[in-house]
Amino acid sequence: HAAKQTGEPVRRWTPALDERAGEFVRLGAEIRAALDHDQFRVVYQPIVELPSGRVAAVEALVRWEHPVRGVVSPAAFIPVAERNGLIVELGEWILRTACRQLAEWRATLGDRAPERVSVNVSARQLARPQFAATVAAALADSGLPASRLAVEVTETAVFEGGQAVTALHELRALGVRIALDDFGTGHSSLGLLQTVPVDILKVDKSFVDNVTQAGRHTVIAEALFQVSTGLGLSAVAEGVETAEQADALHRLGYRYLQGYYYGRPVAEPDFALSAAIAAGSEPVRA
Numbered sequence: 001h002a003a004k005q006t007g008e009p010v011r012r013w014t015p016a017l018d019e020r021a022g023e024f025v026r027l028g029a030e031i032r033a034a035l036d037h038d039q040f041r042v043v044y045q046p047i048v049e050l051p052s053g054r055v056a057a058v059e060a061l062v063r064w065e066h067p068v069r070g071v072v073s074p075a076a077f078i079p080v081a082e083r084n085g086l087i088v089e090l091g092e093w094i095l096r097t098a099c100r101q102l103a104e105w106r107a108t109l110g111d112r113a114p115e116r117v118s119v120n121v122s123a124r125q126l127a128r129p130q131f132a133a134t135v136a137a138a139l140a141d142s143g144l145p146a147s148r149l150a151v152e153v154t155e156t157a158v159f160e161g162g163q164a165v166t167a168l169h170e171l172r173a174l175g176v177r178i179a180l181d182d183f184g185t186g187h188s189s190l191g192l193l194q195t196v197p198v199d200i201l202k203v204d205k206s207f208v209d210n211v212t213q214a215g216r217h218t219v220i221a222e223a224l225f226q227v228s229t230g231l232g233l234s235a236v237a238e239g240v241e242t243a244e245q246a247d248a249l250h251r252l253g254y255r256y257l258q259g260y261y262y263g264r265p266v267a268e269p270d271f272a273l274s275a276a277i278a279a280g281s282e283p284v285r286a
């Protein structure tokens with residue numbers, strides 16, 4: 001078809017593109033088979049509350065245990081599942097698995113279990129008018145109260161408004177929390193906070209990486225914390241890998257941290273208290 005007026009070049013159908021299309025179809029078929037053969041697993045990464053070091057919540061992250069390739073990262077197959085629509089079935093399975101798992105931990109561990117599980121939801125799932133009903137059914141079948149579930153969506157999934165934002169209102173009405181994932185890296189970040197129902201901002205790892213060096217990342221990490229508290233939201237800092245980063249974030253006011261420093265995503269996380277951060281670093285409040 002004709003080139004768009006923006007001047008985008010028309011992409012020619014080259015053998016390389018053809019191979020990629022073939023790879024897309026092959027991988028799609030493999031995902032279908034993997035669903036049928038129960039090759040997906042859900043792992044859980046702690047979200048730690050400071051200063052106690054308690055595991056307040058966990059994020060559910062999917063893994064593909066491929067019989068030949070080993071553990072495949074979601075970055076390699078979620079985009080394919082999003083494009084061919086299989087994310088709807090896979091996503092519902094992840095949601096149901098995560099709800100059942102937290103209900104089981106709550107039943108066996110009581111208050112030593114995390115309070116909440118956070119589940120990633122893709123744009124394609126959110127765009128379906130049935131999405132809130134699917135969530136309600138997963139909660140009812142697992143016995144997990146709605147307040148123990150959060151859905152993580154990206155700014156990109158909701159910035160166009162429409163059915164995705166309707167779905168978030170419906171989820172909120174059920175009592176499910178809404179987290180904006182990778183916050184600060186997508187479209188129209190701050191504007192979204194005026195129109196989209198949100199409870200939790202997950203501040204992207206890119207702002208955490210250099211938070212120990214005074215510089216622009218630190219300024220942004222601090223500003224995002226101030227925005228979230230000012231709006232009555234909780235802020236979670238993602239991708240915390242060192243004690244120094246944890247300490248710097250705590251000084252900026254952050255109370256919820258997630259990252260390899262506290263634990264990698266695993267099938268059965270350790271819910272014992274994580275090492276508290278350096279003494280004497282009381283959070284600075286505005």
Ligand code: C2E
Nearest residue numbers: 061062073074075078094120121122239240241259260261
């Ligand atoms: P995300 O939702 O932002 O998840 C955080 C990713 O960062 C996870 O990668 C996690 O393992 C990784 N991570 C956590 N702490 C650290 C750290 O300290 N350092 C570093 N370098 N990485 C850290 P993962 O599990 O590979 O997932 C990648 C992305 O794939 C996720 O990003 C999410 O967008 C998507 N994804 C994962 N599971 C699901 C799922 O069940 N459904 C959907 N729709 N998407 C998923």
Ligand code: MG
Nearest residue numbers: 059120152181
């Ligand atoms: Mg996430």
Ligand code: MG
Nearest residue numbers: 181182202238
């Ligand atoms: Mg994230």
Ligand code: MG
Nearest residue numbers: 181182205238
């Ligand atoms: Mg991320």
